[in-house]
Amino acid sequence: MSSSRIDVSIEHRGTPEPLGEKHPNTCPQCESHYRDDELNANLWVCPHCGHHFPMKARARIASLVDEGTFAEEAADVRSEDPLHFFDLRPYGERLAEAELKTGLGEAMVIGNAEIETTPCELAVMDFSFMGGSMGSAVGEKFSRACDSAAERGVTLVAVTASGGARMQEGILSLMQLPKTVCAVEDLKDAGGALITVMAHPTTAGVLASFASLGDVVIAEPNALMSFAGPRVVQQTTREKLPDDFGLSDSNYRLGHLDAVVRRPEIKPYVARLLRLFSKNGD
Amino acid sequence: MATDHELRLRERLSRLRNVNLLGGARVSAELEKLERQLARIAEEATDEDIWQSVELARHEDRPYTLDYVERLLEDWVELHGDRVRADDHAVVAGLGRFDGRTIALVGHQKGRDIKDRIDRNFGSAHPEGYRKAMRLMKLADRHGFPLVTLVDTPGAYPGVAAEQHGQGGTLARSHELMARLEIPTVACIIGEGGSGGASAIALADRVLMQENAIYSVISPEGCAAILWRDAGEAKKAAAAFRPDALHCLELGVVDSIVPEPNGGAHTDADEAARLLGAALHGALDELEAVPSDELKRRRRARFRSLGVFA
Numbered sequence: 001m002s003s004s005r006i007d008v009s010i011e012h013r014g015t016p017e018p019l020g021e022k023h024p025n026t027c028p029q030c031e032s033h034y035r036d037d038e039l040n041a042n043l044w045v046c047p048h049c050g051h052h053f054p055m056k057a058r059a060r061i062a063s064l065v066d067e068g069t070f071a072e073e074a075a076d077v078r079s080e081d082p083l084h085f086f087d088l089r090p091y092g093e094r095l096a097e098a099e100l101k102t103g104l105g106e107a108m109v110i111g112n113a114e115i116e117t118t119p120c121e122l123a124v125m126d127f128s129f130m131g132g133s134m135g136s137a138v139g140e141k142f143s144r145a146c147d148s149a150a151e152r153g154v155t156l157v158a159v160t161a162s163g164g165a166r167m168q169e170g171i172l173s174l175m176q177l178p179k180t181v182c183a184v185e186d187l188k189d190a191g192g193a194l195i196t197v198m199a200h201p202t203t204a205g206v207l208a209s210f211a212s213l214g215d216v217v218i219a220e221p222n223a224l225m226s227f228a229g230p231r232v233v234q235q236t237t238r239e240k241l242p243d244d245f246g247l248s249d250s251n252y253r254l255g256h257l258d259a260v261v262r263r264p265e266i267k268p269y270v271a272r273l274l275r276l277f278s279k280n281g282d
Numbered sequence: 283m284a285t286d287h288e289l290r291l292r293e294r295l296s297r298l299r300n301v302n303l304l305g306g307a308r309v310s311a312e313l314e315k316l317e318r319q320l321a322r323i324a325e326e327a328t329d330e331d332i333w334q335s336v337e338l339a340r341h342e343d344r345p346y347t348l349d350y351v352e353r354l355l356e357d358w359v360e361l362h363g364d365r366v367r368a369d370d371h372a373v374v375a376g377l378g379r380f381d382g383r384t385i386a387l388v389g390h391q392k393g394r395d396i397k398d399r400i401d402r403n404f405g406s407a408h409p410e411g412y413r414k415a416m417r418l419m420k421l422a423d424r425h426g427f428p429l430v431t432l433v434d435t436p437g438a439y440p441g442v443a444a445e446q447h448g449q450g451g452t453l454a455r456s457h458e459l460m461a462r463l464e465i466p467t468v469a470c471i472i473g474e475g476g477s478g479g480a481s482a483i484a485l486a487d488r489v490l491m492q493e494n495a496i497y498s499v500i501s502p503e504g505c506a507a508i509l510w511r512d513a514g515e516a517k518k519a520a521a522a523f524r525p526d527a528l529h530c531l532e533l534g535v536v537d538s539i540v541p542e543p544n545g546g547a548h549t550d551a552d553e554a555a556r557l558l559g560a561a562l563h564g565a566l567d568e569l570e571a572v573p574s575d576e577l578k579r580r581r582r583a584r585f586r587s588l589g590v591f592a
Contacts (some may be wrong), residue, residue, distance in 0.1 A: 082533070082590040085522055087509035114531055136589030143586055157300040165477075165499045167509065170523035171535050174499035178485040181457040182582040205499075207450030208438075208478040213458055227450035227478070228440030232504075237441045246445055256448050 027051050043263045052220050052263055055199065056062070056102070057109040057126035060159055064267050065090045065113035072111040074144050079106060079137040083170050090101050091168040094130060103127045106137045107162070110145040112152065116271035118278055121149035124159040127201070132162035135169040136204055139176030142210060143183035150190035155277045157270055159197045162228075164204025177209040193277040195270060197261075198225050198248065216273055218259045219248035220266075225256075285446075329521035336502060336520050338494035339473050343548035345387030345555065346405075347374055347432045350472070353555035354562070355380055355387065361412060367447075371413030372403045372435070375418040377427070382564055386422035388415045388483055389432030392473070407479060409452035415458050415483055423577040428466040428566050429590030431483040436501060453513035460485035464578055466569035468562055471495040471541060472547075475525075487572075487581050488565040491527045491536040492558070496544050498525035534588060537565075 026033045030049040039045075040188030043063050044053040055063070061070055078095075085091040099105060107129035112121050123145040125132045142158070151157040165173035184194055198207075200223035207227055211217075219225060226233075226246030234241055244250040248260045261269050283369035320535040338344070351358055355378030390407065394401030415431075422429045438449055460467065460483070469486035475497030491497060500508075505523060530536045540561040547554035565576045569577065 042336075078592040080590045081591050083523060087519075087522060135591075137591040139589050140591050147400035167500055167505055167523065169499075169590075171497055171499055171525065171530055172533060172589055174477060174481055174497075175535055177481050178457055178461070178585040179588050181454065181485070181584045182461050185458060185461045186582060186586075203450075205478055208453035208482070209457060210454070212451040225450070226445045227438060227453065228445065232439045233442060233445065239442050241442060245442065247479065254446055254448070256451055 024053075027053075035079045043265050050221070050262070052200065052222060053125050054161065055263075056128060057104060057124045060124050060126075060199075061109065061111075061113070061122060063263070064157070064159075064270065065115055066117065068077040069114040070111050070122070071113070072109060073148060074110055074141050075105060077106060077137050077144075079135050079166075079169070081168075082136075082172060083168070085165050085168040085170070087168070094168070098129045102126060102130050106141060107132045107134070108138045110141045110148070112148065112154070114156070115267065115274055118271060118274040119152065119154045121145050121152070121154055121156045122159070122173050123156060125161045125199075125206075126197075127161040127163075130166065132160075133164060133166035133173070134162060134176050134180075134208075134209075135166035135173050136176065138166075139179045143182050146187040146192075146194075148185035150187045150192050153191070153279060155193045155195060155274050156187060157195045157197065157274075158210065158214070159199060160206055161199040162202060162204075162206040162211075164206060174205070177205050180210040181213065184210050188215075191279075195273055195277075197266060197270065198223050198257075200224055202226065203229060203246075215277075216258050217256075218261050218266075218269065219251065219257050221248060221260055221262055223248040225251055294347075329517070332520050332524060332526050333517050335494050335526045336496055336516075338546045338548075339496040341546060341548045342394075344393075344473055345547050345551040346434060347387075347391045347472070349551055350432060350555050350558060351376075351378065351387060351389075353552060354559045355385075357501040361414075361418065364410045365417060366410070368408075368409050368411060369395035370403075370414060371401050371405040372405055372439070373411035373415055375414050380430070380559075381566075384427050385430055385566075386418050386427045387430045387432070388418050389437040389472075390479075390483075392434060403439060405435045405474070406437060407435065408439050408441070408444045409449050411446040412438070412452045412456045412479075412482060416456055419459050419463060423463050423465050426465060428468070428570070429463065429486070430562060430566075431467070431469040431486060433471045433475045433480045433484050433497075434473035435468060435476050435479045436474050437476035438482070445511075453478045456482040457485050461582055462578070466566055466572070466577060467581070468565045468569070470528075470558065470562070471497045471530075471536070472558070474501075476501060485581070485585060487538045487569050487577055487584075488538075490538055490540050490561050490565065491530055492540045492547060492554075493527055493542045495527055496525035497527075497535065498523060498531050533590075 025047040029051040032048045044055045110123045193215045196217045198219035358378040360376035374391045390405045392405035393402035456523045467486035469484040470490040502520040503513045505519040506515035507513040543550040543553040
């Protein structure tokens with residue numbers, strides 16, 4: 001139970017079927033198995049050992065906001081395929097498959113909501129949509145979330161889960177790093193704040209851009225947050241990696257995080273920050 | 283098939299003629315040369331030639347940052363150290379005089395021989411290198427010196443120590459700082475523009491790219507290893523995501539292409555430096571006329587407009 005498990009599946013972001021021999025509802029730490037409704041009722045945290053299962057964007061939003069307060073924005077923004085990218089399969093096909101599988105138009109959902117009655121803006125990533133990778137559509141949605149937060153004078157809460165930039169969009173996916181950073185800076189210049197909640201995994205291009213720029217940055221337990229994935233580091237350097245390589249606890253120890261917060265405590269934690277950041281107690 | 287290909291090329295060329303190739307300055311003098319370059323670029327759109335661009339961008343005799351510094355700057359003073367823990371030799375940073383004005387210059391640096399290459403870590407910087415870069419950017423901002431960055435890295439270094447020292451967060455803050463600068467900034471991709479380690483110092487008012495440089499989200503080998511599960515398919519990967527200068531220009535990722543001597547920058551470093559110098563000169567002249575808050579506003583608007591979505 002104490003041995004932390006490094007999930008290297010992000011190395012295969014976007015590939016058809018990742019390693020997973022195990023059922024997704026089987027706890028990788030203690031092997032307990034659950035039905036969807038059991039996990040859902042427990043915020044997708046293993047009731048036995050506390051392992052944090054990946055959480056889909058809709059479930060995440062439901063876990064954070066006051067019931068019935070979430071109004072989605074920019075739901076119609078979709079990826080295009082500017083390169084007509086074709087690896088083993090066409091990118092367009094991967095997108096369609098991801099949409100069918102997740103019921104989402106893209107790897108990020110944005111909108112406005114209230115958390116413990118404080119209004120805020122949300123930008124929530126979903127790892128199950130092509131590894132939460134950031135292409136033009138994700139960059140645009142995040143960018144609009146920044147503007148929406150600035151316009152309404154509320155704090156932006158970003159929940160990240162991403163393998164990085166979406167390779168299938170080539171250089172334009174890399175350009176989402178500067179793009180999202182510029183959007184955050186516009187928000188900050190307008191007096192707004194950004195709170196980042198890093199879920200497993202928050203890596204590469206997302207870690208190297210807006211995710212790290214939160215005024216407050218917190219992460220879930222055992223979330224991998226590294227610029228390069230463990231396998232890449234291992235292969236490049238042939239170094240033996242520490243057991244807790246890149247995990248949120250070690251990042252906290254090293255000073256890269258404000259706190260590691262268990263999922264059930266994230267809502268009250270974020271709510272407290274929202275109250276602190278809100279102007280004149282509105 | 284052949285006509286289809288030709289049509290695409292023609293379309294590209296017509297678009298290319300509409301963009302400002304050398305940032306407005308000294309274009310007339312270069313026009314004939316550019317026409318030739320254009321003709322050559324137009325011919326160079328095959329997969330094979332994209333790969334040639336990858337090879338030229340990595341050519342072991344290609345001029346590196348300090349080769350350009352030597353040829354373009356007077357009174358160069360290199361500054362060292364991130365003021366936290368180390369001096370990363372994969373990044374050089376300093377002050378010099380360019381066309382009579384003081385500028386700050388930051389660039390990735392690769393090594394020439396084995397010893398030098400190891401010392402420069404093959405141009406792959408640790409967070410210390412980006413912190414040194416940021417130190418120079420702040421200094422330039424405070425004194426109103428224009429900033430020139432030269433990008434030439436396979437990527438930020440993926441090592442245990444680099445991660446522990448905050449590679450991801452440091453790259454994010456380097457992007458952030460560049461988005462806040464109130465000085466004219468010009469970046470040029472002079473070799474490999476590899477991923478976040480490249481864009482972290484390329485969030486500039488003008489982004490130039492040498493004719494045979496590449497700029498990409500991941501190395502062709504890395505992309506092939508992940509998507510094709512075979513690093514040997516790098517050529518295929520490069521053809522699929524097209525890291526070449528023309529493609530970056532078409533997408534608006536770079537503002538202009540800096541011509542290289544025939545055969546590539548490595549064949550004539552002096553001429554390559556002269557051409558780069560002319561492009562930098564043109565870009566800086568243009569930017570210096572713009573008020574600083576307007577520079578920042580336009581810079582952010584430029585990057586915020588990048589992307590293709592429905």
